[in-house]
Amino acid sequence: MAHSRSHHHLLLLPAPMATACLLLATLLALCAAPAPTHGARVLMPGGAGAVTKAQQGGTGSGSNATADEYLAPHNQARAAVGVAPLRWNAGLASAAAGTVAQQRRQGGCAFADVGASPYGANQGWASYRARPAEVVALWVAEGRYYTHANNTCAAGRQCGTYTQVVWRNTAEVGCAQASCATGATLTLCLYNPHGNVQGQSPY
Numbered sequence: 001m002a003h004s005r006s007h008h009h010l011l012l013l014p015a016p017m018a019t020a021c022l023l024l025a026t027l028l029a030l031c032a033a034p035a036p037t038h039g040a041r042v043l044m045p046g047g048a049g050a051v052t053k054a055q056q057g058g059t060g061s062g063s064n065a066t067a068d069e070y071l072a073p074h075n076q077a078r079a080a081v082g083v084a085p086l087r088w089n090a091g092l093a094s095a096a097a098g099t100v101a102q103q104r105r106q107g108g109c110a111f112a113d114v115g116a117s118p119y120g121a122n123q124g125w126a127s128y129r130a131r132p133a134e135v136v137a138l139w140v141a142e143g144r145y146y147t148h149a150n151n152t153c154a155a156g157r158q159c160g161t162y163t164q165v166v167w168r169n170t171a172e173v174g175c176a177q178a179s180c181a182t183g184a185t186l187t188l189c190l191y192n193p194h195g196n197v198q199g200q201s202p203y
């Protein structure tokens with residue numbers, strides 16, 4: 001299922017830190033992504049932050065089976081903490097598709113630069129053909145390190161992908177996945193409005 005064999009390969013950035021850690025994130029992604037530990041199945045979360053501009057239009061309820069694969073685990077995690085479900089936004093999905101396609105073309109399917117847009121972004125890189133629900137489950141699993149009572153993440157852990165998933169003020173999401181020549185997959189979800197506002201509790 002969705003776990004990483006080697007925790008030192010886990011990479012995850014909460015949005016407020018995205019810019020500061022961008023270089024580090026890129027280096028880690030480039031080092032870790034193209035060459036996982038000799039055939040081991042690796043699935044790692046990455047970059048809660050912001051990415052590219054979503055195209056206008058295409059909003060609304062045009063969800064389908066692919067969308068539901070992303071939406072269902074998001075909304076299950078949100079329901080678990082009493083937060084309203086996300087809606088699918090085809091414009092965000094299209095923007096996500098453009099970004100992961102670009103990462104595929106540039107080689108290695110490395111994590112995208114998530115520092116520059118108004119949208120929230122969760123990424124996941126897998127050394128294999130990971131299902132969307134599996135990637136979302138990995139983000140949600142970071143919630144085990146999050147304590148809502150004091151809005152903190154356990155020392156040495158990152159909770160940013162989880163807190164974006166359950167962020168109350170986020171209303172819509174669009175996601176896409178690229179399959180790379182190596183067999184790896186890069187998954188990206190974009191969130192509007194973005195979550196992980198510094199100093200605020202997600203819900």
Ligand SMILES: *[C@@H]1O[C@H](CO)[C@@H](O)[C@H](O)[C@H]1NC(C)=O
Binds near residue numbers: 064
């Ligand atoms: C389903 O949604 C995905 C993600 O937005 C999109 O790439 C795909 O084209 C859609 N398929 C159909 C049949 O609408």
Ligand SMILES: *[C@@H]1O[C@H](CO)[C@@H](O)[C@H](O)[C@H]1NC(C)=O
Binds near residue numbers: 147149152
């Ligand atoms: C927040 O609460 C958790 C669980 O009680 C605790 O382990 C942690 O030390 C607390 N963190 C802060 C910064 O108070």
